[in-house]
Structure formats: structure tokens, C-alpha cells
Amino acid sequence: MRELNAIQSILTKALLTARESNAQQIKSVQLAIGEISELDQNSIQKHWDELSQDTPAEHAKLHFHLINAEVQCMACFMKYDPVDGEIHCPHCGSYGAKILSGEEFYLESIELDHG
Numbered sequence: 001m002r003e004l005n006a007i008q009s010i011l012t013k014a015l016l017t018a019r020e021s022n023a024q025q026i027k028s029v030q031l032a033i034g035e036i037s038e039l040d041q042n043s044i045q046k047h048w049d050e051l052s053q054d055t056p057a058e059h060a061k062l063h064f065h066l067i068n069a070e071v072q073c074m075a076c077f078m079k080y081d082p083v084d085g086e087i088h089c090p091h092c093g094s095y096g097a098k099i100l101s102g103e104e105f106y107l108e109s110i111e112l113d114h115g
């Protein structure tokens with residue numbers, strides 16, 4: 001459900017941008033998605049298709065920009081990129097870490113068609 005809400009708010013923002021610039025159609029949408037955000041691109045696409053029906057975003061092509069995760073070990077404070085989303089410090093072996101990036105999901109840019 002969190003996913004659906006996030007997609008809905010991105011769609012709303014994209015439609016607003018299109019209206020403000022008097023665009024007929026949204027050609028494509030670029031979404032930033034964190035490596036460990038647990039969001040699935042296929043399911044985002046599916047929700048998008050449902051939500052964007054009968055809107056100028058209906059035929060928009062979705063592009064995904066994957067953002068690498070970075071976490072900071074709580075034991076040794078080293079920063080590392082979790083492999084396969086797994087939080088396990090390669091320096092000291094600790095499992096506790098603070099997530100610095102990688103959970104993002106937001107609208108990065110859109111391409112408009114002014115007809």
C-alpha cells in the first residue's frame with residue numbers, strides 16, 4: 001500500500017507539471033529508485049498503468065534510475081555499499097548499520113509532449 005501511495009503522489013506531481021506547461025501528453029517519466037527500497041519495478045509499472053488511465057500520463061514510458069545504497073556501520077563507522085541489499089559490514093563483520101541512501105523513490109524528471 002505504501003508503494004501505491006508513493007506512485008499516486010508521483011503521478012499527481014507529474015500531471016500537475018504537465019498541466020502547468022500546457023502539455024498534451026507526458027512522453028516519459030524518470031523515477032529514482034533506491035537499491036534497497038524494496039520496490040519492484042514491474043509492480044510500479046502495473047500500478048502506474050492502472051492509476052494513469054485516462055490521464056495525459058497514460059502512455060508515458062517509465063524509466064528507472066537505480067540509486068546505489070550506502071550504509072554506515074554502527075560499530076566501526078565505515079561506510080559501505082550493501083551487496084544484494086544485505087547489511088553486513090565488510091570491515092568488521094557487524095550487522096548494525098545506519099542507512100544513508102538507497103531507500104529513495106521519487107520523480108526525477110518528466111518529458112512532455114506539447115502536441
Ligand SMILES: [Zn+2]
Binds near residue numbers: 075089
Ligand atoms: Zn563495521
